[in-house]
Amino acid sequence: GPATPEPVTTEPVTTEPVTTEPVTTEPVTTEPESIEPVTTEPVSTETDIIYNLCKEFFMKCTSLKEDESSKRYKGFVEIDTNNFVVVFNCTDLEINTENHDTANVILDEITNKKVIETPIAEFVTKFFEEHEYMKYVTDENNYPIPTPSCLYMVDIIDGNKENVIKSQNIMSILDIQVEHPIFGNIYLFSSKPLEINTQIGRYSVFTNKSLYMMNRDFELDENLREYKHDFDDFSVVCFFEEGVKYYAVYTQTVFMEI
Numbered sequence: 001g002p003a004t005p006e007p008v009t010t011e012p013v014t015t016e017p018v019t020t021e022p023v024t025t026e027p028v029t030t031e032p033e034s035i036e037p038v039t040t041e042p043v044s045t046e047t048d049i050i051y052n053l054c055k056e057f058f059m060k061c062t063s064l065k066e067d068e069s070s071k072r073y074k075g076f077v078e079i080d081t082n083n084f085v086v087v088f089n090c091t092d093l094e095i096n097t098e099n100h101d102t103a104n105v106i107l108d109e110i111t112n113k114k115v116i117e118t119p120i121a122e123f124v125t126k127f128f129e130e131h132e133y134m135k136y137v138t139d140e141n142n143y144p145i146p147t148p149s150c151l152y153m154v155d156i157i158d159g160n161k162e163n164v165i166k167s168q169n170i171m172s173i174l175d176i177q178v179e180h181p182i183f184g185n186i187y188l189f190s191s192k193p194l195e196i197n198t199q200i201g202r203y204s205v206f207t208n209k210s211l212y213m214m215n216r217d218f219e220l221d222e223n224l225r226e227y228k229h230d231f232d233d234f235s236v237v238c239f240f241e242e243g244v245k246y247y248a249v250y251t252q253t254v255f256m257e258i
Helices: 046-062 066-072 107-112 122-130 170-174 222-233
Strands: 073-078 084-088 149-157 160-163 178-180 184-190 203-205 210-212 236-241 244-249 255-257
Touching: 046 066, 046 073, 046 084, 066 073, 107 122, 107 149, 149 178, 160 184
Parallel strands: 210 236
Antiparallel strands: 073 084, 149 160, 149 184, 149 203, 178 184, 184 244, 203 255, 236 244
16 A cells, blocks of 8 residues: 655744844044144236336326326236236326336327337337227227327428427417418418427327318419318318428317327
């Protein structure tokens, strides 16, 4: 017959719980590191360096104190290693160029690259060629102000036209008017020196609203005398006489000595 299997008995297995030692962690305290304070000395920027190089000269020319001088400093443009163009706001300032190897000039002279017959340094003229925005001055509404021309006042002495020598007395300048057969009582200016003389006066004249007489021999045209009243509508009339370009100026408000 079939074999009868023996019953298998299993003893219950008991397991003792494993006891683990409790782990205690001590709080770790860290002392903050002692940080030395960092002090930095003020470092002069390139702008400060350039300003400091120029301020003494500017203060001598303007008689301004240093605090006012610094307010008028607008910056500089580097031309090359040795040359900089430094900009100050000189509005309403009287610049003293005596005892300094300097001269006041206007843009018209810079464009023509000379003061009378003295050449202006090439790097200066080049600067204005490359930085067009520096050629223009604007009013309070940001509209461009016309650029004046450099002209030379003329007096007529014994029938001869002569350029006026520069003057220290503005009232004496305003007295120099001439009587012209067509234009009447005027301030007369030539576009170029009538003779080479570094002592002649240079004048900044606003000619943007001039009447231009293009006939170089108009003084021989008697018909012009019939239209003298038309000149009253203009403050400046440009004309030619004996091959020289002149400006007849009717008012003192459009010119001043440079």
